[in-house]
Amino acid sequence: xxxxxxxxxxxxxxxxSFTACKPAAxxxxxxxxxxxxxxxxxxxxxxxxxxxxxxxxxxxxxxGLEVGGKKYKIVLQVEDNEDKAESAAAVAxxxxxxxxLVHIGANASRNAIPASTVCEDAKLxxxxxxxxxxxxxxxxxxxxxxxxxxxxxxxxxxxxAINDLKANTAAVLYDVASEYNKGxxxxxxxxxxxxxxxxxxxxxxxxxxxxxxxxxTKIKASGADVLFLPNYYSEVPLQVQQAHKLGYTGxxxxxxxxxxxELIDLCGADCxxxxxxxxxxxxxxxxxxxxxxxxxxxxxxxTPDDVAALTxxxxxxxxxxxxxxxxxxxxxVRDALASITRYEGVTGTMQFKGTGDPIKSAVxxxxxxxxxxxxxxxxx
Amino acid sequence: xxxxxxxxxxxxxxxxxxxxxxxxxxxxxxxxxxxxFAHGDIFMVSTYIGFFxxxxxxxxxxxxxxxxxxxxxxxxxxxxxxxLAVFIERVAYKPLRQAPRISAVITALGIGLVLENTxxxxxxxxxxxxxxxxxxxxxxxxxxxxSTIQIVxxxxxxxxxxxxxxxxxxxxxxxxxRAISFDKTVVPLMGVPVDRIIxxxxxxxxxxxxxxxxxxxxxxxxxxxxxxxxxxxxxxxxVVGGIGNxxxxxxxxxxxxxxxxxxxxxxxxxxxxxxxxxxLLILLVFKPTGILGMPVxxxxx
Numbered sequence: 001x002x003x004x005x006x007x008x009x010x011x012x013x014x015x016x017s018f019t020a021c022k023p024a025a026x027x028x029x030x031x032x033x034x035x036x037x038x039x040x041x042x043x044x045x046x047x048x049x050x051x052x053x054x055x056x057x058x059x060x061x062x063x064g065l066e067v068g069g070k071k072y073k074i075v076l077q078v079e080d081n082e083d084k085a086e087s088a089a090a091v092a093x094x095x096x097x098x099x100x101l102v103h104i105g106a107n108a109s110r111n112a113i114p115a116s117t118v119c120e121d122a123k124l125x126x127x128x129x130x131x132x133x134x135x136x137x138x139x140x141x142x143x144x145x146x147x148x149x150x151x152x153x154x155x156x157x158x159x160x161a162i163n164d165l166k167a168n169t170a171a172v173l174y175d176v177a178s179e180y181n182k183g184x185x186x187x188x189x190x191x192x193x194x195x196x197x198x199x200x201x202x203x204x205x206x207x208x209x210x211x212x213x214x215x216x217t218k219i220k221a222s223g224a225d226v227l228f229l230p231n232y233y234s235e236v237p238l239q240v241q242q243a244h245k246l247g248y249t250g251x252x253x254x255x256x257x258x259x260x261x262e263l264i265d266l267c268g269a270d271c272x273x274x275x276x277x278x279x280x281x282x283x284x285x286x287x288x289x290x291x292x293x294x295x296x297x298x299x300x301x302x303t304p305d306d307v308a309a310l311t312x313x314x315x316x317x318x319x320x321x322x323x324x325x326x327x328x329x330x331x332x333v334r335d336a337l338a339s340i341t342r343y344e345g346v347t348g349t350m351q352f353k354g355t356g357d358p359i360k361s362a363v364x365x366x367x368x369x370x371x372x373x374x375x376x377x378x379x380x
Numbered sequence: 381x382x383x384x385x386x387x388x389x390x391x392x393x394x395x396x397x398x399x400x401x402x403x404x405x406x407x408x409x410x411x412x413x414x415x416x417f418a419h420g421d422i423f424m425v426s427t428y429i430g431f432f433x434x435x436x437x438x439x440x441x442x443x444x445x446x447x448x449x450x451x452x453x454x455x456x457x458x459x460x461x462x463x464l465a466v467f468i469e470r471v472a473y474k475p476l477r478q479a480p481r482i483s484a485v486i487t488a489l490g491i492g493l494v495l496e497n498t499x500x501x502x503x504x505x506x507x508x509x510x511x512x513x514x515x516x517x518x519x520x521x522x523x524x525x526x527s528t529i530q531i532v533x534x535x536x537x538x539x540x541x542x543x544x545x546x547x548x549x550x551x552x553x554x555x556x557x558r559a560i561s562f563d564k565t566v567v568p569l570m571g572v573p574v575d576r577i578i579x580x581x582x583x584x585x586x587x588x589x590x591x592x593x594x595x596x597x598x599x600x601x602x603x604x605x606x607x608x609x610x611x612x613x614x615x616x617x618x619v620v621g622g623i624g625n626x627x628x629x630x631x632x633x634x635x636x637x638x639x640x641x642x643x644x645x646x647x648x649x650x651x652x653x654x655x656x657x658x659x660l661l662i663l664l665v666f667k668p669t670g671i672l673g674m675p676v677x678x679x680x681x
Contacts, residue, residue: 038500038505039505042504042505042506043506176648176649176650203649204648204649204650205644205649206649206650206652206653208605208609209649210600210601210606211390211393211394211600211640211641213387213390213393213394213641214387214390214640214641214642214643214644214645214649215644215645215649217383217386217387217390217645218383218645220525221382221383234507234601234603237509237601238600238601244518245516245518245525245527245529245530246386246525247518247520247525262506266507266508266509266601268512
């Protein structure tokens with residue numbers, strides 16, 4: 001075969017493939033997911049992706065999403081942000097260029113905050129399932145979330161320490177390099193001290209550290225009644241184990257970043273009896289939530305964690321907004337999202353009061369017999 | 381007082397791990413004048429070898445006692461890591477031995493990335509813990525907490541470092557290593573098998589990293605990216621101690637361990653890296669060869 005024939009064939013193949021790629025009418029809605037598939041908290045990314053695929057499959061199996069009298073198939077584009085702030089922003093940019101209608105994610109606040117800036121600039125509606133730091137939505141028109149904010153969670157944790165744990169002195173060890181951990185630690189301290197109690201040790205570390213013995217030795221020497229660890233599930237087991245090894249005997253508790261069953265695998269008996277504040281408890285779920293939990297267990301063989309439940313709710317909010325908007329238009333979807341006042345999600349009832357932050361209850365979970373069990377609720 | 385003693389124990393634990401890994405940097409540099417930036421990731425791979433062999437041994441019906449499983453795990457990890465390092469040396473570094481030194485350093489960085497991402501792709505990004513083969517018992521002596529794990533770490537690293545020091549100082553192989561480090565061009569003429577000695581150096585240095593890896597694994601958690609930070613700190617330890625000098629690497633490791641713990645104990649932990657690197661800079665201004673290092677010029681005379 002000589003060169004000319006080969007070139008002609010190549011051109012032909014290219015032409016054919018181009019025409020094949022071009023669908024006649026785009027009866028599709030593209031939704032982007034910005035998730036932590038690799039990096040420090042991969043289980044969060046996996047839960048988010050699983051729940052997203054499940055939510056989309058349910059809609060597609062039912063024939064698609066009906067918008068303005070026409071059925072649309074939902075197409076998902078899941079991108080990995082590597083649990084890095086700069087990658088999360090890059091992913092948001094990429095999804096924007098790819099023409100997604102709604103941006104779901106990122107989950108950790110340290111990624112969601114940079115992503116939210118990109119989405120706000122691009123006027124792309126964004127819903128973060130799990131980012132609880134106030135900065136994610138503050139002053140932004142296009143950014144929403146499916147969870148409560150740390151201002152609330154920090155207060156719940158402080159009240160829990162005072163009322164339920166009867167603590168007079170508390171110690172905090174938190175990741176100073178991460179927005180979420182820092183924010184919640186500071187609100188905890190403020191609330192705890194306003195109640196006339198004392199924070200006797202307020203210690204920090206940096207993301208990726210594995211040795212906390214210096215700080216924990218200080219905390220033990222401070223004699224604090226309780227130790228608050230608002231840190232991620234991948235670091236908490238080390239902190240708890242090292243605290244126990246150093247002979248700390250007070251109650252240890254944390255925040256919603258503990259809410260992953262991986263914590264129990266990594267921590268073992270050391271975490272038995274500890275508490276944390278979070279978004280929902282599978283054992284007190286509503287019928288809607290029960291259905292979600294059953295489906296999730298059937299599909300993925302494990303109990304959905306809070307990230308999965310919140311991602312599912314984020315998709316629920318997005319679908320409802322798209323339907324209310326009645327057309328495939330980012331601005332219309334944004335306006336519809338902002339006008340939602342009440343939404344029944346699997347993580348409870350959310351009320352919106354004109355901001356991107358829902359008002360919803362928190363629950364406190366105790367780790368008992370290797371399971372997350374419901375302990376008490378805290379209303380806003 | 382208790383507080384200080386406790387912090388010294390914490391520092392010794394961390395310093396032991398840094399010292400063991402620093403040995404690998406220092407030995408390879410001593411013999412090849414090359415910084416093996418893949419060493420931190422070789423350390424990471426060793427913890428995974430340990431993880432899988434310990435899980436495998438625990439799963440058998442032999443009901444081996446924990447101590448034997450621990451020793452076997454340690455040996456398997458040391459052997460496996462030594463083979464890996466020798467393989468890397470043969471495939472990636474040996475062809476570059478006549479090339480400018482920078483080529484080998486860049487190759488080492490590449491090998492590090494390959495190791496990280498292979499682990500990430502095949503084993504996954506989740507953090508894991510080594511099976512608890514050693515029963516964890518916490519003692520309290522006069523208010524100072526000591527755990528069995530801490531004792532194991534301190535004793536094993538001391539023994540292993542003593543053995544290595546003896547090998548390098550008292551055996552023929554050790555003499556050959558020191559000779560090559562002194563002059564690479566003349567030594568082969570004396571009948572010293574340079575390639576074999578270089579392989580042995582890689583094997584020894586990496587098995588030290590494996591000891592560090594297993595000790596680290598029983599005290600902390602393992603993940604595919606753990607080699608980066610620990611590798612950097614160990615590298616700095618080697619430089620502080622005087623890169624190329626084995627006792628210097630040990631001293632440097634403990635110094636870095638003390639700096640890391642004591643900065644976090646008395647200052648906000650955010651100052652830690654700043655203080656550590658500032659110390660390094662000051663030291664290098666006054667003693668560019670590190671604490672126990674010898675100026676290179678002197679060796680060439």
